[in-house]
Amino acid sequence: MAQYDLLLRHGTLVTAAGVSQADLAIADERIVAIASELAGSASEEIDVSGLHIFPGVIDAHVHFNEPGRTHWEGFATGTRALAAGGTTAFFDMPLNSTPPTLDAASFRLKQQAAQASAYVDFALWGGLVPGNLDRLEELAECGVIGLKAFMSNSGIDDFQAVDDMTLYEGMQRAAQLGLIVAVHAENNQITSALARRAQEQGRTGVRDYLASRPVVAELEAIERAILFAQETGCSLHIVHVSSGRGVRLVAAARARGVDVSCETCPHYLVLTEDDVEALGAVAKCAPPIRSQMEQEALWQHLLSGNIPMVASDHSPAPADMKAGSDFFQVWGGISGCQSLLQLLLTEGHARHHLALPLIASITAEYVARRFHVSPQKGRIAPGCDADLVLVNLQESFSLQASDLLYRHAHSPYVGRKLSGRVLRTLVRGHTVFLNGKIVATPSGHLLKAQGR
Numbered sequence: 001m002a003q004y005d006l007l008l009r010h011g012t013l014v015t016a017a018g019v020s021q022a023d024l025a026i027a028d029e030r031i032v033a034i035a036s037e038l039a040g041s042a043s044e045e046i047d048v049s050g051l052h053i054f055p056g057v058i059d060a061h062v063h064f065n066e067p068g069r070t071h072w073e074g075f076a077t078g079t080r081a082l083a084a085g086g087t088t089a090f091f092d093m094p095l096n097s098t099p100p101t102l103d104a105a106s107f108r109l110k111q112q113a114a115q116a117s118a119y120v121d122f123a124l125w126g127g128l129v130p131g132n133l134d135r136l137e138e139l140a141e142c143g144v145i146g147l148k149a150f151m152s153n154s155g156i157d158d159f160q161a162v163d164d165m166t167l168y169e170g171m172q173r174a175a176q177l178g179l180i181v182a183v184h185a186e187n188n189q190i191t192s193a194l195a196r197r198a199q200e201q202g203r204t205g206v207r208d209y210l211a212s213r214p215v216v217a218e219l220e221a222i223e224r225a226i227l228f229a230q231e232t233g234c235s236l237h238i239v240h241v242s243s244g245r246g247v248r249l250v251a252a253a254r255a256r257g258v259d260v261s262c263e264t265c266p267h268y269l270v271l272t273e274d275d276v277e278a279l280g281a282v283a284k285c286a287p288p289i290r291s292q293m294e295q296e297a298l299w300q301h302l303l304s305g306n307i308p309m310v311a312s313d314h315s316p317a318p319a320d321m322k323a324g325s326d327f328f329q330v331w332g333g334i335s336g337c338q339s340l341l342q343l344l345l346t347e348g349h350a351r352h353h354l355a356l357p358l359i360a361s362i363t364a365e366y367v368a369r370r371f372h373v374s375p376q377k378g379r380i381a382p383g384c385d386a387d388l389v390l391v392n393l394q395e396s397f398s399l400q401a402s403d404l405l406y407r408h409a410h411s412p413y414v415g416r417k418l419s420g421r422v423l424r425t426l427v428r429g430h431t432v433f434l435n436g437k438i439v440a441t442p443s444g445h446l447l448k449a450q451g452r
């Protein structure tokens, strides 16, 4: 008779392929059996009738800022929030930590920090900046998930934007090394000049900031990055696309054979310019939140599959950096990593008829595949890591600042009614979050990109 560690009985399993009722058994950190009535016994057996079991979310885009800016976030606080939101793995961006992840030595420092404190599994992005072309090979050897470049000012002095030559040559090298390049795509000349002009004229309000980063700046940068990727044969990922036309450029390039993908973020799907005006600094980001029309275009692209994944771009800062009357001076970055799945369930599933299997793909399965994480990640199937999130879709609640487990408990979603309560989050079979509390010790594993 089979002996399991954990048996989840009568759950509703959500995979990219569909929704089904089944028992699910876990042993040695893996899913080992899925069937309608599993025989056997387990150390722990739970009846999860009425609950949905999703693959644990893989958030491909967060800034946890450790080492060096742990007072902004840190792996312990950041990953507690992830677990509470149903996220079981994340990819940490190379900037906002000090040092930024630009070579093997800084990779090791960050790896050690994450291994000591992360409650969920992680991968690390390396940076592509002017001057580190000769470090890309060692970053590849370390196992970075990809290389991240900024095409506009990053807001962080020790992480410079790429010039065209660095991006072009970086992509050539990345192609040789089998690494994907991700870009923050905004035209630096347009955004910098418009920002400078507005500030010189003392126009420093919310609308002035939004107007300083027009959609055309995003479109131009996306096109340029796609052209370089096409010429170099490099795999390309456009992070946080904020406009429908930006997604269309990516979809068109993919259709003609360019290896390019994109993500959007919950804030572009849920907030509009009017919300930024009402909420203020807590909703400041770059590219900025757009119009209602743009938001609807993003939903249509998400529903049609043109946007294959969603990531949080959690970019936190202490409260005093999110205050002040000059909107250009306020930190640009939204804290939202805890709410990713619940926003997709609320605004996506309930309001836009986003199918649950598509949510499983957008948040987990596609992400693991696109970034060549282990085939054991991102899926609910025998042999896969037991990275799971149990959700009660019937339950809704109003998000309170006191619910937030990351370091600085601000969010543009406080007060918003969210449906789908995360009851339990398992990382490789270990329950990390249960009924509102973190119940484990940090034991996150490093994930590496596995050959392209």
Ligand SMILES: NC(=O)N[C@H]1NC(=O)NC1=O
Binding pocket: 063, 095, 096, 154, 155, 156, 184, 284, 285, 286, 287, 315, 332, 333, 334
């Ligand atoms: N440095 C940093 O985190 N920047 C991020 N914040 C934001 O709003 N957009 C970004 O790229």
Ligand SMILES: [Zn+2]
Binding pocket: 184, 239, 240, 286, 287
């Ligand atoms: Zn960015």
Ligand SMILES: [Zn+2]
Binding pocket: 061, 062, 063, 093, 313, 315
């Ligand atoms: Zn970011």
